[in-house]
Amino acid sequence: MALEGEFTRIAENEFYSAAYERFISQGKLMGSKCRKCGTIYVPPRPICPKCHTHEMELMAMKGKGKLAAYTVITVGPPMMVEEGFNRESPYCSGVVELEEGARITARILGVDVTKPDQIKIGTPVTVEYQERMHDGEKMTFTAFRALS
Amino acid sequence: MFLRKRKLGRGVAVVGVGITKFGVYPKGVKASDLFVEAFDEMKRSVNKGLRDEDIEAFYIGNFSSDIFEKQVHCAATVVSRVGLVPKPAVKVENACASSGVAFREGVIAVASGIYDMVVAGGMEKMTNLSTTQVTETLGLALDPICEFPAGETFPGIFATMATAHMAKYGTTVEDFMRIGIKNHYNAGLNPKAHFDVSVKDFMKRRAASAVKKGLPEPHWADEMEFLHDPAQNPIIAWPMRLFDCSTVCDGASCVLLVAEDIAKDFTDKPIYVIGTGQGSDYPVHEREDMTSIKATKEAARQAYEMAGVSPKDIGVAEVHDCFTIAEILSMEDLGFYKAGEAVRALREGETNLDGKLPINMDGGLKAKGHPVGATGTGMVVELFMQMRENAGPRQVKRKDIDLGLMLNFGAHGSTAVVNIFERR
Numbered sequence: 001m002a003l004e005g006e007f008t009r010i011a012e013n014e015f016y017s018a019a020y021e022r023f024i025s026q027g028k029l030m031g032s033k034c035r036k037c038g039t040i041y042v043p044p045r046p047i048c049p050k051c052h053t054h055e056m057e058l059m060a061m062k063g064k065g066k067l068a069a070y071t072v073i074t075v076g077p078p079m080m081v082e083e084g085f086n087r088e089s090p091y092c093s094g095v096v097e098l099e100e101g102a103r104i105t106a107r108i109l110g111v112d113v114t115k116p117d118q119i120k121i122g123t124p125v126t127v128e129y130q131e132r133m134h135d136g137e138k139m140t141f142t143a144f145r146a147l148s
Numbered sequence: 149m150f151l152r153k154r155k156l157g158r159g160v161a162v163v164g165v166g167i168t169k170f171g172v173y174p175k176g177v178k179a180s181d182l183f184v185e186a187f188d189e190m191k192r193s194v195n196k197g198l199r200d201e202d203i204e205a206f207y208i209g210n211f212s213s214d215i216f217e218k219q220v221h222c223a224a225t226v227v228s229r230v231g232l233v234p235k236p237a238v239k240v241e242n243a244c245a246s247s248g249v250a251f252r253e254g255v256i257a258v259a260s261g262i263y264d265m266v267v268a269g270g271m272e273k274m275t276n277l278s279t280t281q282v283t284e285t286l287g288l289a290l291d292p293i294c295e296f297p298a299g300e301t302f303p304g305i306f307a308t309m310a311t312a313h314m315a316k317y318g319t320t321v322e323d324f325m326r327i328g329i330k331n332h333y334n335a336g337l338n339p340k341a342h343f344d345v346s347v348k349d350f351m352k353r354r355a356a357s358a359v360k361k362g363l364p365e366p367h368w369a370d371e372m373e374f375l376h377d378p379a380q381n382p383i384i385a386w387p388m389r390l391f392d393c394s395t396v397c398d399g400a401s402c403v404l405l406v407a408e409d410i411a412k413d414f415t416d417k418p419i420y421v422i423g424t425g426q427g428s429d430y431p432v433h434e435r436e437d438m439t440s441i442k443a444t445k446e447a448a449r450q451a452y453e454m455a456g457v458s459p460k461d462i463g464v465a466e467v468h469d470c471f472t473i474a475e476i477l478s479m480e481d482l483g484f485y486k487a488g489e490a491v492r493a494l495r496e497g498e499t500n501l502d503g504k505l506p507i508n509m510d511g512g513l514k515a516k517g518h519p520v521g522a523t524g525t526g527m528v529v530e531l532f533m534q535m536r537e538n539a540g541p542r543q544v545k546r547k548d549i550d551l552g553l554m555l556n557f558g559a560h561g562s563t564a565v566v567n568i569f570e571r572r
Contacts, residue, residue: 070311073300103434
């Protein structure tokens, strides 16, 4: 059947989730830009929520931005507990506003997690890729490091 | 045409309610057992009685019986356990908004004319798992592409919204603590609450337990000082501390919905459903404004328009305080207060039981507890009791409570459902 090709077409569609994770493993932070209204989305979206067009183009992000909101987590999910994070050793996650305007949630590195109230919204950050084991597979995750 | 004002096909009323004590039940207890308890209480609450066989369908909210109890298809189990085979049952899963949405679906079904009488309810048995496992299970409602890899949790996501609110409006950690103090006070008057103790009572208990262990008796000047003590109130996800987080527990709740024209056959004091609305939203990072939830605004707009009322008409409200920041966001998104102004009302006690607009009279998710699937219809139970002036020691002071509102979130507010009630 000619539909056999559907599996690879969908897996390789650059606007779907599988491709986004593949880009990250290659050290690329990808988004999509709407050809009609110009809005940029990260991860890439196949359909623009503003004008509902499918006319999207892929766009690489520079990976620079500023911290827009954050938290310091002491009670994490098993994945983070396995990495050694706990009440005594918490970690920071937050929302980064990229220079291109899109926002993304990611791990935040290079901030003092012992003084969470001192972490400043607006702190400039730059993307960094982390390799971690997850469900027995090596996976690449995006993180952002604070530039002080 | 899509913005045409919507209305219910016919009137719908709540004529009976039931709820279990929320808390930690032993491992062998099943969510469906808890539902039977709530169902039994609901039947006893119907003033003029009902015949079980007249119930035509069930709408059951449940988040994750599959992971919590290793059982799927729990709505049909409920029908079997309450002895009403072969009545149809629908399971509704909208994360923490499951039974709020189940209730709305029940209302829509009766309003459509397809049924005259349905039960809407919800249940969850969460405590068989460890805290880490519960955190992971609830976290399955997060965005898997960005939030999950970031190590996010629900306390973390709401904490993130909290830092955005603090930066934009000057909201403080003490404001969050005020919500916790209020909701624990209310829960202290609610024997069905998981933590039916005020923060003051907690302080007395902790002091007594220290003395019992031969330790020096701790002293805190007031509740704020206690809540600032990291030994008593540790950070879970800064700025959310333990007393900012709803409790993990088990429970069930249910209500009986009937067509308005037969409501008086069941009670002389039905509570009518006059508005309902629901909305969706993006994960937090994709929202234009991280201090507001679009789903709430949309659900509220639909419900207010349908009911023909405005926020200032509402006398009592039950809102989704899964974390204390969420109550503040809700007060603003529902239009009770302008953006950034909810904390003023909070500081002045306006939302206390004796205030101008009492909120979370039952102790909220914070202290009554949050057995996820049972939460939405649990809010309806409280409004029913308050609006019939039957809430005992936690009955609100104000008398003009002809209109009540509930807001139930799923996940980070990526679902919100609002229902508005009237007594006549």
